[in-house]
Amino acid sequence: xxxxxxxxxxxxxxxxxxxxxxxxxxxxxxxxxxxxxxxxxxxxxxxxxxxxxxxxxxxxxxxxxxxxxxxxxxxxxxxxxxxxxxxxxxxxxxxxxxxxxxxxxxxxxxxxxxxxxxxxxxxxxxxxxxxxxxxxxxxxxxxxxxxxxxxxxxxxxxxxxxxxxxxxxxxxxxxxxxxxxxxxxxxxxxxxxxxxxxxxxxxxxxxxxxxxxxxxxxxxxxxxxxxxxxxxxxxxxxxxxxxxxxxxxxxxxxxxxxxxxxxxxxxxxxxxxxxxxxxxxxxxxxxxxxxxxxxxxxxxxxxxxxxxxxxxxxxxxxxxxxxxxxxxxxxxxxxxxxxxxxxxxxxxxxxxxxxxxxxxxxxxxxxxxxxxxxxxxxxxxxxxxxxxxxxxxxxxxxxxxxxxxxxxxxxxxxxxxxxxxxxxxxxxxxxxxxxxxxxxxxxx
Numbered sequence: 001x002x003x004x005x006x007x008x009x010x011x012x013x014x015x016x017x018x019x020x021x022x023x024x025x026x027x028x029x030x031x032x033x034x035x036x037x038x039x040x041x042x043x044x045x046x047x048x049x050x051x052x053x054x055x056x057x058x059x060x061x062x063x064x065x066x067x068x069x070x071x072x073x074x075x076x077x078x079x080x081x082x083x084x085x086x087x088x089x090x091x092x093x094x095x096x097x098x099x100x101x102x103x104x105x106x107x108x109x110x111x112x113x114x115x116x117x118x119x120x121x122x123x124x125x126x127x128x129x130x131x132x133x134x135x136x137x138x139x140x141x142x143x144x145x146x147x148x149x150x151x152x153x154x155x156x157x158x159x160x161x162x163x164x165x166x167x168x169x170x171x172x173x174x175x176x177x178x179x180x181x182x183x184x185x186x187x188x189x190x191x192x193x194x195x196x197x198x199x200x201x202x203x204x205x206x207x208x209x210x211x212x213x214x215x216x217x218x219x220x221x222x223x224x225x226x227x228x229x230x231x232x233x234x235x236x237x238x239x240x241x242x243x244x245x246x247x248x249x250x251x252x253x254x255x256x257x258x259x260x261x262x263x264x265x266x267x268x269x270x271x272x273x274x275x276x277x278x279x280x281x282x283x284x285x286x287x288x289x290x291x292x293x294x295x296x297x298x299x300x301x302x303x304x305x306x307x308x309x310x311x312x313x314x315x316x317x318x319x320x321x322x323x324x325x326x327x328x329x330x331x332x333x334x335x336x337x338x339x340x341x342x343x344x345x346x347x348x349x350x351x352x353x354x355x356x357x358x359x360x361x362x363x364x365x366x367x368x369x370x371x372x373x374x375x376x377x378x379x380x381x382x383x384x385x386x387x388x389x390x391x392x393x394x395x396x397x398x399x400x401x402x403x404x405x406x407x408x409x410x411x412x413x414x415x416x417x418x419x420x421x422x423x424x425x426x427x428x429x430x431x432x433x434x435x436x437x438x439x440x441x442x443x444x
Contacts, residue, residue, distance in 0.1 A: 039068045042081045042114050045107055049116030050085060057084040057102060060148070062129035071132045073106075073141050074161045081107040081114065082143065084127050102126065104145065106161060117164050123157050123171070124149045133179045135190045136210035142169065144190065146177060158190075158209075158216055170209065170216035173197075176234060182208060182244050183263040189219070191246060193234070196226055204228060206246075206261050208268060222268035225259055225280065227252050233290040237300035239327055247291040247300045256287040258302045260327055271330050282332040283325070288342055294324050294349075294439060301326055301335055309359045310378040319360045322347065340441070341369065344390040346415060349437040351429065358385060358427060373427055385427050386434060387418045405431070407438050415440070 047054065056067035069082040083105040102122040107114050124147025131144040143166075146156040156177060158170040175195040179188045190209035196202070204224035209216060228250030235247040245262040257280050259273050272280045282304065289303040301324035311318035322340035325332050338349045339360060350358070359374040359381050366389065373383040391399055396414045400406075404416040417434050429437075 038070070039066070039081075042068050042070075042083065042107055045114035045116060046083050046085065046105055050087070050103070050105060050119065053088040054085045055088065057086050057127055059084070059127045059130050062131065062146075064130045064132075069130055069132065071141075073132060073143050074163075075139070075141055078109065080109075080117070080161065082130070082132075083107060084122070102147070106166060108164065118166050120166065123147045123155050128154055129156075129177065131177070131179055131190070133188055133190075134211075135179060135188055135216070136212055137185075137187050138211040138213035140211060140213065142190075142211065142216070144177070146174060169211070172209075175204075175231060178234075178236070180236060180244060180246070182246065182261070182268070183220075183266045184244060185266070193224070193231065193248065195231070196228070206248075206268060206270070208263075220263070220266060220268040222261060222270045223273065224248065224270065225250055225257065225273050228257075229253075232256055232287050235291045235293070235300045237293050238298045240299070245300070247302065249287075249291050251287045254287055255284050256289065257281070257285075258283040258291050272327070272332075279327075279330070279332050289322065289340065292441070294336065294338070294347060299326060302332065303340065306337075309356055309374040310381060311359070319362075321350070324349075338437075338439075339369065339371075341388075341390075344415075345410070345413070345441050346388075346390070347439040347441055348388060349439065351433060351437065354427065363387070373425070383425070384420055385425070386429055388438075389416050389418075390414070391416060407435055408440055410440050 058067050059065055067084050070079050072079045073082070074080065085103055085105065086101050087103065102125060103119060104122050105119045106117045108117040122145065126148045127145065128148045129146040132141065134141055140160050143159045143161060144156055146154055148154050153173065154175065155171065155173045157168055160167050160169050172192065173194065174192050176193040178191055180191055181188055182191060183189065192207045192209060194205050194207065196204045203226040205221050206224055207218045207221045210219045230251050231248060232251050233249040237245065237247070239245040239260060239262055243262050245260050248259045248261065249256045250259065259270055259280065261268060261270055263269065272283070283302050285304045291300050291302045293299065294301045304323045304325055305320045306323060308319045308321055321337050323334045324336040324338060326335045336349050338347045340347045357374050358371055359378065361370050361372060361378070363370055368387040368389045370387050371385045372381045373385060375381045389399065389404065391414050393412050393414060399416050404418045407415040407417055409415065415438065419428055
């Protein structure tokens with residue numbers, strides 16, 4: 001374990017540089033999936049080796065959620081299986097080591113017949129996340145297993161499996177981890193976020209882990225905002241046209257701010273968290289609003305908020321504009337403005353010609369969000385431009401009969417709109433504008 005190893009705090013991470021976002025979820029509350037026919041054969045081999053009185057364990061996050069991960073972890077052209085299980089109290093006797101109850105078994109196969117190649121104790125009480133990937137230019141596949149202990153702290157160990165032998169190559173604590181090519185060298189590295197450690201006093205930092213074939217090591221680190229108490233979300237995408245970056249939404253109290261991590265000549269940078277920079281303060285907003293690639297161009301936008309015309313901090317239930325910002329020349333600049341409806345899971349990008357001349361209200365009878373031409377105050381602003389609503393499948397036909405039109409649907413939610421029938425008002429949007437400016441947002 002290197003000198004930066006210590007306890008972490010809870011967070012989430014995205015898994016690839018694709019502009020995706022992963023926030024807090026209820027995945028860990030879902031029932032474990034049924035095992036497949038192939039997994040049944042692997043399970044029988046596991047029980048033969050470990051005893052029948054075992055219970056399968058499932059990773060709580062990440063892309064692998066099965067108790068059996070079947071991948072070619074030794075690059076021999078034949079897939080192995082990594083199994084996670086826990087021995088029951090009255091199961092097989094201990095092997096004499098103080099290894100706890102959570103275990104990992106590597107199963108190999110010969111002519112389609114599975115057998116246990118090695119078995120070892122996991123480094124915690126539950127499996128948090130598993131990554132199978134080459135990191136660096138070594139060509140070796142690393143099996144990276146992250147575990148959570150009983151106090152909620154997380155640590156990981158990476159392994160190389162070769163010649164039926166498993167070797168531990170690296171160990172550290174973490175808050176979140178994922179693989180990406182931040183340094184643009186053509187190879188994946190392991191990106192690791194380490195939160196503040198209140199026990200040792202160590203401040204938060206971000207590290208890049210690589211493998212040169214001889215050893216696995218941290219090639220670069222950069223400090224993170226030490227005022228962050230937890231991480232609401234991590235988005236990965238780009239800054240500008242071709243710079244891979246990680247966007248970290250940290251929470252302090254009930255407010256979030258964003259840091260942007262990227263590499264210059266292999267060295268990690270965090271430009272918004274420089275002592276002389278005021279940019280991180282420009283990203284502060286309520287913690288529910290997460291960074292994301294709102295227009296799906298690969299560049300992640302950071303949300304901040306301002307008031308719609310006619311509203312202020314003294315208003316009762318004011319309506320807020322969500323501004324979507326990017327970093328350009330080390331400055332935070334607005335790219336779009338929109339209305340973000342957290343309850344109904346959508347964002348509506350506001351056209352430029354609406355800037356400062358359109359406001360919004362909620363129709364207390366229908367629940368519709370109504371955009372109106374602003375007439376100097378909220379009460380006198382009554383000229384409707386468009387209504388947006390989210391309804392169930394059962395209400396869909398009723399709304400159609402009332403003149404509403406379909407935008408998109410997700411699950412059992414139908415998003416619809418209605419514009420005034422006869423008007424020459426230039427602020428009224430066309431059907432294509434409404435559809436193109438509407439975004440369904442994944443819930444946290």
